[in-house]
Amino acid sequence: MCLAVPAKILEINGQEAKVDILGIVKNISLLMIEDVQKGDFVLVHVGFALQKLSEKEAQKTIEIFKESV
Amino acid sequence: MxxxxxxxxxxxxxxxxxxxxxxxxxxxEITIMEFCGGHTHTIFKYGIREILLQNVKMRSGPGCPVCVTSNEDLAKAFVLAKTPNVILTTYGDMLSVPNEFGTLEKLKAEGFDIRTVYSTLDALKIAENNPNKKIVFFAVGFETTAPATAASILKAKEKNLKNYFVSSVLKFTIPVTIALLKSGEVKIDAVLGPGHVSTVIGSEIWNFFPQNYKIPCVISGFEPLDILQSVFLILKQIAENRCEVENEYKRAVLPQGNKIALKILNDVFEPASAFWRGFGEIPESGMKIKKEFSEFDADLVFNTKIKINEKNTACRCGEVLRGLIEPHECKIFGNPCTPENPFGPCMVSSEGSCSAFYKFNKNTILT
Incomplete structure (x- = not known):
């Protein structure tokens, strides 16, 4: 139920956006987030973007995965 | 970079x-409880329980909203679906959950108008396209899902829609985690914090785990590496004698969560007592529609009161949800209870531990 998936914003029309979820294009609501633009990644849950995904934090996490002890 | x-x-x-x-x-050797059904799914799907078994035992908790919905609450959906002129809408998982009236799926097959929707926005569209019908959205979920339901009520008000209603069995997650810890039934050394719930409520709110219960908590993402890294962070905390909340899922979870989503949720809902499968009544754990939106509250507009007879079945979903038993310890697991023929909700939802265990792990008996 709490499944949320990363999606790339393709187009923004006011409070709505067209997003790409692994090749599936969907219209979602941007009501719950601010400061997003085309090309940004957002986390989508039941038709709403819940959070903008931070590419910087994602990259940091991946770097941590590679760290040795 | x-x-x-x-x-x-x-x-x-x-x-x-x-x-x-x-x-x-x-x-x-430690036991970690994952409170989120999404984590349960990833853990089983990628065989994480088995690869960790050497020293880490993963236990599933009450983190599947479909699973924790009580029979009484589920019965409301049946009453609403049978109400003349009503189109019942809900998320897909709810349709297969069995109770003494059968399933919503069977009711739909009998001709009642029950529609699964991906989003509350779809339910609103059905309301706009069917002005002569009454559209009820049966709302199940935690803080992740609740803002979307609240937003639909705000939207219906803005559009002056008179035929859209919500029956809320939405729940807050923190009260059930406290109920579980207070019961002392299950020994937990650390908690894998729910990532997507936390995108809304934030990471800081979980500080009560270390502060009040001396239990470390790591908020985790949902990919297999997120979970492995979170387990590593928990082991590291314990080895270093630290006990705190750490956020592994920083790409999505902020310390304060999503303030807009929280505001939408709190504008429309207020805490009220709720019944949880496996736990019974937990004060302040339900999301009740506030008085100013009572015209949209299906439980007030329609008569959803129904008496149900709790039958004693062999289903042990309640104990699975409390982390007391593993799915395969239930006598009916796998035979006759399967995802195609579920006896309880934990075998229905993809986030239910019985369903995940059956799908990915049925040939392995965990020790």
Whole structure:
């Protein structure tokens, strides 16, 4: 139920956006987030973007995965 | 800096090996509870329980909203679906959950107008396209899902829609985690914090785990590497004698969560007592529609009161949800209870531990 998936914003029309979820294009609501633009990644849950995904934090996490002890 | 790939980089096998080698350096035997059904699904799907068994035992908790919906609450959906002129809408998982009236799926097959929707926005569209019908959205979920339901009520008000209603069995997660810890029934050394609930409520709110219960908590993402890394962070905390909330899922979870989503949720809902499968009544754990939106509250507009007879079945979903037993310890697991023929909700939802265990793990008996 709490499944949320990363999606790339393709187009923004006011409070709505067209997003790409692994090749599936969907219209979602941007009501719950601010400061997003085309090309940004957002986390989508039941038709709403819940959070903008931070590419910087994602990259940091991946770097941590590679760290040795 | 390289551009991250939000899908593949978090499933990378060589990184997984690296994290695993770090995990295996710890000798302490611990039990970690994952409170989120999404985590349960990932853990079973990627065989994480088995690879960790050497020193870490993963236990599933009450983190599947479909599973914790009580029979009484589910019965309301049946009453609403049978109400003349009503179109009942809900998320897909709810249709297969059995109770003494059968399933919503069977009711739909009998001709009642029950429609699964991906989003509350779809339910609103059905309301706009069917002005002569009454559209009820049966709302199940936690804080992740609740803002979307609240937003639909705000939208219906804005559009002056008179034929859209919500029956809320939405729930807050924190009260049930406290109820579980207070019961003392299950020994937990650490908690894998729910990532997507936390995108809304934030990471800081979980500080009560270390502060009040001396239990470390790591908020985790949902990819397999997120979970392995979170387990590593938990083991590291314990080895270093630390007890705090850490956020592994920083790419999505902020300390304060999503303030807009929280405001929408709190504008429309207020805490009220709610019944949880396996737990019974938990004060302040339900999301009730506030008085100013009572015209949209299906439980007030329609008569949803129904008396149900709790039958004694062999289904042990309640104990599975409390982390007391593993799915395969239930006598009917796998025979006759299967995802095609579920006896309880934990075998229905993809986030239910019985369903995940059956799908990915049925040939392995965990010790």
């Amino acid at each position: 390289d551009k991250p790939n939000f899908f593949n980089d978090f499933k990378n096998a060589s990184y997984a090996q690296n994290i695993l080698s770090k995990i295996r350096k710890f000798q302490n």
